[in-house]
Amino acid sequence: MHVFEDFNSTREYSVKARNSGRWVGLVPTMGFLHDGHKSLIQKARQETDPLVVSIFVNPAQFGKGEDYHVYPRDIERDIRVLKDLAVDVLFLPTVLAMYPDEYSTFVEVERLSDVLCGAFRPGHFRGVATVVLKLFNVVLPHKAYFGLKDVQQLVVVRKMVNDLNLPVEIVGVPTVRAFDGLALSSRNAYLTPDERKDAARIYQALSKAKALIEAGERDASDIKEMIQEYIAQAPGFSVEYVSICSFQNLQELSSITGEVVIAVAARLGKARLIDNIIVG
Amino acid sequence: MHVFEDFNSTREYSVKARNSGRWVGLVPTMGFLHDGHKSLIQKARQETDPLVVSIFVNPAQFGKGEDYHVYPRDIERDIRVLKDLAVDVLFLPTVLAMYPDEYSTFVEVERLSDVLCGAFRPGHFRGVATVVLKLFNVVLPHKAYFGLKDVQQLVVVRKMVNDLNLPVEIVGVPTVRAFDGLALSSRNAYLTPDERKDAARIYQALSKAKALIEAGERDASDIKEMIQEYIAQAPGFSVEYVSICSFQNLQELSSITGEVVIAVAARLGKARLIDNIIVG
Numbered sequence: 001m002h003v004f005e006d007f008n009s010t011r012e013y014s015v016k017a018r019n020s021g022r023w024v025g026l027v028p029t030m031g032f033l034h035d036g037h038k039s040l041i042q043k044a045r046q047e048t049d050p051l052v053v054s055i056f057v058n059p060a061q062f063g064k065g066e067d068y069h070v071y072p073r074d075i076e077r078d079i080r081v082l083k084d085l086a087v088d089v090l091f092l093p094t095v096l097a098m099y100p101d102e103y104s105t106f107v108e109v110e111r112l113s114d115v116l117c118g119a120f121r122p123g124h125f126r127g128v129a130t131v132v133l134k135l136f137n138v139v140l141p142h143k144a145y146f147g148l149k150d151v152q153q154l155v156v157v158r159k160m161v162n163d164l165n166l167p168v169e170i171v172g173v174p175t176v177r178a179f180d181g182l183a184l185s186s187r188n189a190y191l192t193p194d195e196r197k198d199a200a201r202i203y204q205a206l207s208k209a210k211a212l213i214e215a216g217e218r219d220a221s222d223i224k225e226m227i228q229e230y231i232a233q234a235p236g237f238s239v240e241y242v243s244i245c246s247f248q249n250l251q252e253l254s255s256i257t258g259e260v261v262i263a264v265a266a267r268l269g270k271a272r273l274i275d276n277i278i279v280g
Numbered sequence: 281m282h283v284f285e286d287f288n289s290t291r292e293y294s295v296k297a298r299n300s301g302r303w304v305g306l307v308p309t310m311g312f313l314h315d316g317h318k319s320l321i322q323k324a325r326q327e328t329d330p331l332v333v334s335i336f337v338n339p340a341q342f343g344k345g346e347d348y349h350v351y352p353r354d355i356e357r358d359i360r361v362l363k364d365l366a367v368d369v370l371f372l373p374t375v376l377a378m379y380p381d382e383y384s385t386f387v388e389v390e391r392l393s394d395v396l397c398g399a400f401r402p403g404h405f406r407g408v409a410t411v412v413l414k415l416f417n418v419v420l421p422h423k424a425y426f427g428l429k430d431v432q433q434l435v436v437v438r439k440m441v442n443d444l445n446l447p448v449e450i451v452g453v454p455t456v457r458a459f460d461g462l463a464l465s466s467r468n469a470y471l472t473p474d475e476r477k478d479a480a481r482i483y484q485a486l487s488k489a490k491a492l493i494e495a496g497e498r499d500a501s502d503i504k505e506m507i508q509e510y511i512a513q514a515p516g517f518s519v520e521y522v523s524i525c526s527f528q529n530l531q532e533l534s535s536i537t538g539e540v541v542i543a544v545a546a547r548l549g550k551a552r553l554i555d556n557i558i559v560g
């Protein structure tokens with residue numbers, strides 16, 4: 001596996017592959033890889049060659065007071081994981097190379113960035129869109145893979161790709177869950193053992209909601225109330241939002257119709273957990 | 281010459297050329313071509329093959345009350361001009377294809393977009409950066425050509441390319457002037473014959489400024505005052521700004537040192553005229 005810090009080596013590798021008719025894949029990550037990442041990489045490995053994985057904890061998508069400085073990192077272990085998965089290139093840019101002094105260009109995907117998590121993390125999706133565009137411009141992938149756990153990120157990136165006419169195909173990959181349903185996330189490392197047990201309530205609530213919809217329930221506010229109450233039964237939880245919205249444009253729905261996302265964000269101890277289910 | 285309205289034909293043409301090792305050039309224009317455009321195209325023609333010219337009057341870079349709807353257009357004549365210049369592809373997208381319903385993604389080059397013309401045309405350079413990025417993503421050029429007359433546009437686009445790691449080289453091409461020094465611009469068509477005579481004052485003032493600097497003058501405010509007064513001697517003129525700033529980052533200078541831009545924007549009748557000289 002090549003480990004490239006610099007942009008030119010990465011791009012040259014990709015251009016060479018493209019010129020010989022190969023199909024370049026990219027899995028952008030912030031590292032501290034878990035089975036959710038592995039699932040993305042395995043999917044990408046099946047569909048593209050060469051496969052580039054990037055690891056970059058992107059300061060532009062963390063707000064003030066968020067966990068940028070304590071975000072878990074373990075690059076040695078990540079490298080072993082990526083080698084085992086037969087990844088061709090690890091792209092590992094430095095913060096200074098990505099955001100040199102006087103850096104000043106940002107991409108805004110309006111409307112989609114201001115709802116759900118965007119309402120609680122101002123500037124987050126601007127940082128996400130910007131770094132993803134930069135990674136695309138360096139790695140020049142044909143296909144890029146994003147987890148459905150971060151559904152708003154997927155929708156924002158897809159919209160950016162469409163709006164900006166980027167020659168990249170975006171692939172959404174299903175969420176990987178622990179034995180009890182908790183969506184895998186690097187941030188689960190923040191949970192104490194007791195909190196970790198309670199954390200499963202999010203997926204349990206989402207599953208109940210899905211069952212209700214499949215049984216014919218169409219009133220979004222009733223379902224949201226049920227989710228909110230079910231999660232809040234564990235006293236450590238503080239629910240940030242429960243949303244039932246269109247998968248296409250994240251618009252909040254009062255009546256459930258079409259392909260909808262049921263999404264939750266909640267704080268538990270030091271962790272901010274998000275999860276969602278897509279129904280319909 | 282191919283005339284492509286749709287994005288896929290344009291991109292496929294470019295990808296095919298790239299794959300056979302050719303060097304794709306792009307000259308983005310808003311049409312109503314004059315000798316300034318011709319100069320860009322001739323430069324690009326020497327350095328790239330195939331050469332794509334785009335014509336798109338970009339609504340996103342016009343503010344409310346600006347001249348979007350009356351901006352001069354003559355596509356039949358433009359096509360003849362481009363054929364004479366041996367252009368390979370005219371890319372002629374529609375407004376609806378560029379900005380479909382619910383379009384919502386914009387690129388901001390902060391700081392550089394708020395000074396000079398940006399201070400008088402809020403949102404203008406956001407529209408410019410966004411459309412240029414879109415054109416790059418469709419045409420996939422190796423090199424793109426911009427006139428130095430629109431120096432702030434050139435600086436903003438260059439900054440965007442650096443910040444976003446775009447694999448495109450930006451080439452600035454010297455301003456083409458009429459017999460009396462007036463910078464060629466599609467908007468000169470708005471001038472009455474009397475205004476057209478007075479319009480030459482801008483370049484005359486810039487030339488005087490250049491001579492003063494070359495004679496050793498270093499005080500920016502003295503020079504700016506001279507320019508302002510010289511232009512205002514023609515009573516129809518209303519000067520928007522006179523700036524002496526760094527070519528690198530457009531920061532206003534009090535003392536003249538290094539490569540500086542002397543830039544002017546002024547209204548005359550129905551036209552808003554801009555021009556500049558680079559000294560040093």
